[in-house]
Amino acid sequence: MAASSSFCSQRTLPLRTPSHSHSKLSSRHSLVRLPASGSYSYPSPYLYSESNNYCSGTRAAKIGLKASATPAAPVMDQTSSSSPAVSTVVEVDLGDRSYPIYIGSGLLDQPQLLQRHVHGKQVLVVTNTTIAPLYLDKTIWALTDRNPNVKVESVILPDGEQYKNMETLMKVFDKAIESRMDRRCTFVALGGGVIGDMCGYAAASYLRGVNFIQIPTTVMAQVDSSVGGKTGINHRLGKNLIGAFYQPQCVLVDIDTLNTLPDRELASGLAEVIKYGLIRDAEFFEWQEKNMQALMARDSRAFTYAIKCSCENKAQVVSLDELESGLRATLNLGHTFGHAIETGFGYGQWLHGEAVAAGMVMAVDMSRRLGWIDDSLVKRVLNILQQAKLPTAPPESMTVDMFKSVMAVDKKVADGLLRLILLKGPLGSCVFTGEYDRQALDDTLRAFCKS
C-alpha cells in the first residue's frame, strides 16, 4: 500500500492507520480550458488520465495539495458501517498561517491530537445549548486528560442564526475577560457554522487576536464554513457584514459527531459537497453519484472521504485566494439564487444548503440556456440532489421580482453588473463572470417562478 506508507513517512500522527484497499473508480476524461477574459474558470483538477485506478497520494499530487495524508477513495459497501475509523489530514497552505484539518472517526477520543494545538494554559470553549449536552464534557476531557495544567472555561450560547449578532458575541468577550484569559489562551469553537463564525471572530478580536481551534459538528461546517478563515456576525441589515479573515490553529472533524445530526441538516451540508464536484472536481462528483446512498446512510468511511475531498478543494481555492479577490467567489455556485431564496422566503424556513441546492439547479439551468453545458449534466445534477433529498426548485412563493430585488444588492455586483458563477464546459468546470446574455437569466427566473 504505497499511499499509506507515504502517509506515514510524511506525518507521524497518533491516528489509527487507514485500513482499506485501492478502489476502482471510473475516471472521466476532462480537458483543460483556457480562462476566458475577465472571468475565472476551472479545468477539472484531473487532467487527461488513462487510469481507472488511483490512490489518494496520486490524487493529492494531481490537485496540487501540499502534504496531504489521504486514504484511497473507498467504494462503499452498505455492510461496512462498522468498519474501523479512518483518519486523514488535509493541509491548508497559507504560508505562516497554514494549518491542518484532521478528519476521522473518534478524534475527540484522542486527547493528544487536540492538546498539541493548545499553546497556552487557558482554553475557552464556545458552544451552544444544543451541542453542549452532547459533546462539551467530551471536549473538556480531551483538553484536560493527562494535562492538569490547562484551565478550561466554557460559554454556552443560544442556538440559531438569529443569535449570530454583536449582543451574543459580547457574551464570549465577557466570559474571556472575567476568566482573565491572556494573549496565549485558545478559543475552541464546538458546534456548527454559527458557532465557528462567532468564536472565530471573537478569537480574532480578543486582545487583538488569540489562538483558535475549530471542532465543527455539522456537515455544513465540516466541509465549508470551518475551512478558509471567514469569521463574523450578522448585522440587522445583512448577513456576515462584520467579521475578519482569521485562520485557526487546526480544524478537528470528528465524524462521530454526525451521529446526532438531524437528517435535514445532514442533507443541507451535502449540497456544498455536491457543489465542489460541480465547480472543480469531476472525479469527486462521479464518486458521489456512486456513493450518495452510503453518505445518506452516514457510512463513516464514505463521510471521511467526502469531507476530505471537500476540504481539499476548498483548501486549494483558499490558498490561491485567501481574501476573496475573485477566484474564491466560485465557491458560491448557487449561492446568489440561494441567498435570494433565504431572504425572500424568510430565514429559518429553509436551511442554507437547501436554498443552495435549489440555487445550483437554477445556475445549472441558466448555464444550459447559455449553451455552456450539455443537457445530460443538468439531469445528473437533478438526480444527485434528489438522491440527497434536497430541493431542486425554489419555494413556490418566490417571484421573479423577489429574486431580482435581492440579487441587485448582492456582494458580487460590480459597477452595476451582477457577476454569477456558472458551469461552462465539461463536468467540473465553471466561470465567475458578468459576461452573459441577460435573457438567459430572465428565462431561468421565469422558468422557476409562477409570477
Added chain:
Amino acid sequence: MAASSSFCSQRTLPLRTPSHSHSKLSSRHSLVRLPASGSYSYPSPYLYSESNNYCSGTRAAKIGLKASATPAAPVMDQTSSSSPAVSTVVEVDLGDRSYPIYIGSGLLDQPQLLQRHVHGKQVLVVTNTTIAPLYLDKTIWALTDRNPNVKVESVILPDGEQYKNMETLMKVFDKAIESRMDRRCTFVALGGGVIGDMCGYAAASYLRGVNFIQIPTTVMAQVDSSVGGKTGINHRLGKNLIGAFYQPQCVLVDIDTLNTLPDRELASGLAEVIKYGLIRDAEFFEWQEKNMQALMARDSRAFTYAIKCSCENKAQVVSLDELESGLRATLNLGHTFGHAIETGFGYGQWLHGEAVAAGMVMAVDMSRRLGWIDDSLVKRVLNILQQAKLPTAPPESMTVDMFKSVMAVDKKVADGLLRLILLKGPLGSCVFTGEYDRQALDDTLRAFCKS
C-alpha cells in the same frame, strides 16, 4: 544638499520641497549593549560617530529605515514660526502591508495626496463632535476636489474615551451599511486616538476588512496611536481588550491641525515624543532638550521634525515586531505606572500622556535605584518633562497599594512576574525584563506615595 537630492530621487511627491540647511547637533557617543538573557535591550541607534553634523539621509540609514524622505534636523529659531511648511515621509516597512506617513504643514490643502490612497468610489469619514466643525469640510473638500466620482459620507461620534465602546462602534457599521459601502470603500479616521482606534477596528471588521486612512489631529495620535496598526475598543472591564492589528493605507499628519489643540493635549502628546528619545534615540532626546521651547510654541518646523523622528522610531519597532511578541513592549516605558495612575485616579482626571510622564519618572527612578543609569540622566528626564509642563510625580492620592493592585493584572505579567520597561546603560538604551530586584520597585513606590 545631498539629502534632499536623495529624497527627490526616491519619491516623487507633490509636496513642497524642504527648505532648510544642515543643522548642528551634538552627537552623543553611545555603545552597543549585548542583550541580557530573557530581556530586550536597545543600543542607541546612533552607533559610535565622530560627526557632529548630520543630515537626515544618513540618519535614516543609521536607524535602518527603508525609504525615508527626511528633512535635516532644524535648530529652531524662535523667530522662525512663519517659516515655510516642511513636508516629509516616513515609510512603515511591513511587507505587503507597508504604508507611508506624510508629515507637514498644509497637507489637507493638497487633495491629490489624500486621493491617491482612496481606491474605490465610496469614502466614510469617521470623526467626532469636536473635530467635525473644525476639519470635516476641509477633509471632504480634499477628498472630492476635481474628483466628482467619489461619494463621501461621514459619521460624527461623541468625543471622549468613554465612548470608545461597542455601542459607538455600531454607529460606524450602521452608517456604512445604510450607505451601501462595498468592499472597495475607504474609511477615513479624522481625529485623535479614540477616533483612530475605533475607525481602524471598524475598517478591519467591515465586510472583513476595507481600506483605511488615518488623519490624526492630536500630537498623541500623530506620534503614537496612528502608527503601528493597533486598533480597538474598550470593554467595561478594561481598555483596548477588543480589537485588531490592522494597518492603514497611509497616515496623513497635517500639523496645522495642532493649531486648534488645547495646551494640555499638546503637552500630553509630547510625553510620548520624549519616551522615544529615552528608550532608543539619544540624539533625538538631545535635540528635544535644545528645542522644547520651540515645540511648546508650536513651531511647525520643530513639530514636523519631532513627529518625523517619533514616527521613524515607532515604525522601526513595529516593523520588527508587528504583533507585539516582545520588542514592541518597550514602547510602553512609563505606561505600567501610568496605567495604574489612570485607573487609580479615575480615567479623565489626567490625560494619558500626563500619566505616562509621571510613570516615566517612576521607571527612571527605579532604574537608578537598580544602578542601571546615572543620576545625571534622572535630572535630564525631570528637566525636559518640566519644560513640557508635564507632571513629574503621581497624584498625591495614589497609594502603594493602588499601584500594586493595578500592576498585578497588567498585560505584561507572565507567570506571575511583572515585566517592566526600564532604562539601562547610556541614554537611549532600555530593557524589557522581569529580572530586577523587587526591593527597588517597592522603594520607588514608597518614594512617590505618601501611604
